[in-house]
Amino acid sequence: MAMAIRAFLMFVLFLFSTQFCFSLYEDQVGLMDWHQQYLGKVKHAVFHTQKTGRKRVLVSTEENVVASLDLRHGEIFWRQILGTNDIVDGLDIALGKYVITLSSDGSMLRAWNLPDGQMVWESSLQGSKLSKSILNVPKNLKADKDDLILVFGQGCLHAVSSIDGEVLWKKDFSGQSIEVQQITHSPHNDLIYVAGYVGSSKFYVYQINAKNGELLKDNTAALPSGTYGELLSVSSDMFVTLDDTRSKILLINLKNGEINYNDNHISDLIKDTSGQGVILPSRLPGIFALNLDSLGILIKVTNEGGLVLVEKINNAAALSDAVSISDGQHAFAFVQHEENKIHLTVKDVHNWNSDLLKERIVIDHQRGNVEKIFINNYVRTDRSNGFRALIAMEDHSLLLVQQGEIVWSREDGLASVVDVTTSDLPVEKEGVSVAKVEQNLFEWLKGHILKLKGTLMIASPGDVAAIQAMRLRSSEKSKMTRDHNGFRKLLIVLTRAGKVFALHTGDGRIVWSVLLRTLRKSEACERPIGLNIYQWQDPHHHALDENPSVFVVGRCGPSLAAPAVLSFIDAYTGRELNSLSLAHTVAQVMPLPYTDSTEQRLHLIIDVNQQAYLYPKTPEAIHILQHEFANVYWYSVDADNGIIRGHALNSRCNGEVVDEYCFDLRDLWSIVFPSESERILATMTRKSNEVVHTQAKVMTNQDVMYKYISKNLLFVANVAPKAIGEIGTATPEESWLVIYIIDTVTGRILHRMTHHGCQGPVQAVFSENWVVYHYFNLRAHRYEMSVVEVYDQSRADNKDVWKLVLGKHNLTSPFSSYSRPEVITKSQSYYFTHSVKAIEVTSTAKGITSKQLLIGTIGDQVLALDKRFLDPRRTLNPSQAEKEEGIIPLTDSLPIIAQSYITHSLKVEGLRGIVTVPAKLESTSLVFAYGVDLFFTRIAPSRTYDSLTEDFSYALLLITIVALVAAIFVTWVLSERKDLQEKWR
């Protein structure tokens, strides 16, 4: 019977296979997918509010996004995403209509049209050496009716026309060994000062004619001591910096081209301090700010070259640049913290006695500290000055504050997702009935009647709109409880700012967010970074009264030797349950396939000294691990040296302190790739939670091939050392790609294959018994995708039907890598048009549904490609039987069907990763793609064969049934009557 069902299913699948695309209709957009646009942490912001009309703020971010935001609501007017290596160094407005950005270490200057974000011109600035890059758009610097833009980058000073981006003149400083620090423009005499150091104690200044770039004068002076930090310009001819002991302020004055300097001890200005200061980079006219012992100190530079202490600010968090409010009047803002409030103070630079503005704003403490502030003024109706402030917070969110209130906020931390995991929602409690959700029966009926009208095509345009609105804001999909199909889940994402967000899969809203204490800057942890997020406790059978929890692994700095931090978070509420600062480091986290009695998953954290630490630290966990002690292995990939090593748990650590949760590892095997011919480029393993339905692959002639399904497989892609760079840097003869499939328990190489004339970048995905990888073929000048399938030959003789019927086989008995099974592989390669950012494969609850590859293309879209296209058994002319089985005739390239983009018309800008999660419904897989944008949808690779589509008209079904029953009754009565008449006749 099962056979018949299977055959029937195959037949059904065959019917469906005649049409490959799984497109959706226009009115289905937004029903099960959502898309969110973000920017990233704001680095620069420029307001544009002078003109009447739409007020906007232009920002550039750490995700290399240039955007124009609506000042009223914070919506994005336009957004341009530069490449990942195209880091924005400067942002300004020129001519009042162009947004100028300097990026790529000062070598790319672009102008964007202010209203719509179209690129107006781009100019590539050539230089020879790496240097600081400075963008300076001076007001009133004109040459032949053309506004000049001064750009310093790559060791050269360029004057660029703001109309067309043409380089008008260029001055090369790379010959001199001077490190240029500042470029100032003095408006009275059209002079440009280029100031910098040679070494750290020799100060250079060049005077350049702004009109033609002629070098007028160069001057040098030896400073009394070395300098620390950057040079700050207080005015066009005055600079300040700190000496190398950080206790003296050097003030450098360029009156009449002569360099005068004087040094002042900080302790002369501020009594009883001995700390070391840092000059803050805020540009204020005639004033500079110093950070000393977490105290903000404002120091005024008098015209005579003296320093006057102006103000001390406690708990200073951020200082803005000065903004000109009227002729000669400049204002700036600073922010102070006080518990969950911030104090925003705006002062006049030259008048310290009064505040222009003093506001107190309550800010959610989960946003952390203020990192950056940008202010803008506006004229109130009473002709006084009002100020609005754009604040970038520690969690990378962006707030606009005006009149003591947060006008809008953006969660731009979500632009930099580091890792994703999921959690189920709470089970629906009793007492919450369907009627409550659907308001009432009348509403429910009305909804269904509307739907019926739509089905019968008698709906008016108004009705159609109502139906669409009803579908989109269906309360069903955004409920906070678990649903029968498992579509509603929480996506728990860790962002680069160290904040964890829980997003609802139904509508993408933020359910909770928490800024982790362990991932905030502190004395102990200077530059913490979040690494990964893992499931900690996922109660299914036991401990059901406990909420599921996740944990975040972080590190106190970018180096591997920095100590590790752990945070445990309740997945339902977002409460930080526990946080640990660990004594050891973290190189790897290994979730073990064992859970304790409260369903906490056991994890081994392996440090850089190759010691494994067991978590949770309970005797029970030790006991469980002891049982499986001999079966736990660990492998490390050393990509720099081209070595893969295998290890096993050995014994308790024998350090000074007895730690019974710490284990030594012993080396088992190592694979050393010859460094002169191979470099490790990419590795990939199977997902540990992947479910495989069957171990057999049935061939057309009813033969069986047994899949080699082992979780301990590692795919490694190596390239020739010469081909490690970009595409085009190596010739086909000197580049090759070698792929390996390695058993990570025994170190056995199961398969090795060389692709000659090919090179990276390699993207790969490993699932069941196959691996698909994407690389570049230099000979064909095209990208290729290859598939390798691994089959277990040692099981192939299990062919006796009677033995199988009676169960006399060992196909389901546990299987050890040490049994050295004989494997065979099948592989095939195809051309693929796109370059690829990420590949992922759909995963379903039981692994029965056929698979689709999800390919993140270079155009930041996600393409769903049936795995059947990557079947190594494809032949040019498949037989009738093979066709029936669904084998597609072999073509040299993989088809890209426009309808199979699951992101349909949207783009997931800056796509970095794709995550798939199985829903409870076997046919359906949830897909989350992240980058600068977030996108979520659910897909059914073999269509939703196990449920009715959501637009199924139940009302129509009901009416049909009622009509049929009525018809049966009526005809029965009629026939009875007729019978009676017959009898009387």
Added chain:
Amino acid sequence: MDKGKAVMEGVGRRWAVDFTDNSTSPSSRDIPDPLGFSRASLDQDDSTQSRQKKDAESNWKAKKAWEVAQAPLKNLLMMGFMMWMAGNTVHLFSIGITFSALWQPISALQGVGKVFEPYKDSRVELLGPKLLFIALNLGGLALGVWKLNTLGLLPTHASDWVSSLPPAQDVEYSGGGVNLH
């Protein structure tokens, strides 16, 4: 089947009027036999006639039984033709034909006794026809099974039994990779 029905009508009568008087004793009658009438000769004549008649009937029954026994043959040929028409791919038509090909012989075999009941007679040997009938129906059944097999719907291959087996579990567990960064 029409013929069978006709036979049934002939045999299964409820009542009858026999216009030939078979009684031999004249004393039982009130009316004496007419002169010159010899009852004996008539009796003699009558008995041979009925014996002949019975012989003919049983002959006819035997013939009919054989005919009925051979009936599935035609069916078989018909079925074979239909199966050939249906082809070897699994779809609604071929599945329908195959299942009817399986069902007909089975239902016929269930009703073997009933089919041959009308021809039951002490003088008629029904074993032969019955065996033939059974054999032909078994042949039909075999044809159906064969068709089922050609459609690939019989679990005769190892693949049919292996597909439902879950994959073997790994004894060892291994994890690791490139250092987290």
